[in-house]
Amino acid sequence: AQSVTQLGSHVSVSEGALVLLRCNYSSSVPPYLFWYVQYPNQGLQLLLKYTSAATLVKGINGFEAEFKKSETSFHLTKPSAHMSDAAEYFCAVSEGDSSYKLIFGSGTRLLVRP
Amino acid sequence: DAGVTQSPTHLIKTRGQHVTLRCSPISGHKSVSWYQQVLGQGPQFIFQYYEKEERGRGNFPDRFSARQFPNYSSELNVNALLLGDSALYLCASSWRTAVSGNTIYFGEGSWLTVV
Numbered sequence: 161a162q163s164v165t166q167l168g169s170h171v172s173v174s175e176g177a178l179v180l181l182r183c184n185y186s187s188s189v190p191p192y193l194f195w196y197v198q199y200p201n202q203g204l205q206l207l208l209k210y211t212s213a214a215t216l217v218k219g220i221n222g223f224e225a226e227f228k229k230s231e232t233s234f235h236l237t238k239p240s241a242h243m244s245d246a247a248e249y250f251c252a253v254s255e256g257d258s259s260y261k262l263i264f265g266s267g268t269r270l271l272v273r274p
Numbered sequence: 275d276a277g278v279t280q281s282p283t284h285l286i287k288t289r290g291q292h293v294t295l296r297c298s299p300i301s302g303h304k305s306v307s308w309y310q311q312v313l314g315q316g317p318q319f320i321f322q323y324y325e326k327e328e329r330g331r332g333n334f335p336d337r338f339s340a341r342q343f344p345n346y347s348s349e350l351n352v353n354a355l356l357l358g359d360s361a362l363y364l365c366a367s368s369w370r371t372a373v374s375g376n377t378i379y380f381g382e383g384s385w386l387t388v389v
Contacts, residue, residue, distance in 0.1 A: 192376065194378070196380070202382055202383075203278075203280075203364055203380045203381050203382040203383045204317070204364065204366075204380040205380070206377070206378070206379060206380075209377065250316050250317070252316075254376060254378075260305050260307055260322045260324070260329070260330070260366075260368045260376055260378065261307070261319050261322060261330050261332075262307075262309075262317070262319065262366075262378060263319070264316030264317050264318075265316055266315060266316050267315070267316050
């Protein structure tokens with residue numbers, strides 16, 4: 161069975177600092193991995209996805225994530241945090257490239273201090 | 275192009291009642307999935323429909339049902355509502371290519387409060 165673990169339910173950074181949100185996955189098949197962002201009282205917006213084409217994936221709003229098979233990780237980073245990045249971030253894995261079912265982590269709330 | 279649209283955006287129901295939530299996928303998307311997101315948690319998969327057929331079901335009781343129409347829109351129905359059904363219900367539509375696999379887009383959700 162597949163699963164996702166997001167380390168840290170809350171992460172606080174200063175504006176302009178590096179953002180690092182951690183995600184580890186468990187999968188018996190080559191995983192498809194996703195990061196979504198959820199702003200307060202809104203739905204989920206796709207930030208980026210990994211499909212095995214490249215290990216470093218660039219997404220929207222300056223975010224990127226690196227797939228590391230040896231570490232079963234897919235951590236999300238952004239070089240410089242902006243106040244508008246404050247939101248809930250979810251890592252998710254799908255059961256192979258033909259599956260439409262996503263398994264989500266419990267989320268990490270990013271707080272950005274001025 | 276319009277994204278995934280859901281209705282209603284907010285609703286309040288009483289325990290024991292029935293609710294119907296509606297979803298229109300992105301134009302051209304044939305797959306629709308439903309997720310439940312309880313406050314403070316990640317979304318949980320409920321159903322997936324493709325070409326009007328149920329292709330997947332999560333660990334939810336039979337009080338939950340869904341269907342997909344010929345225009346690929348979908349309804350989620352929940353009977354005999356419980357307080358624990360209070361959540362954000364998210365609809366997602368999907369597009370798959372041979373190169374990039376599935377890309378799954380979510381709507382803004384329907385907030386259901388059961389009192």
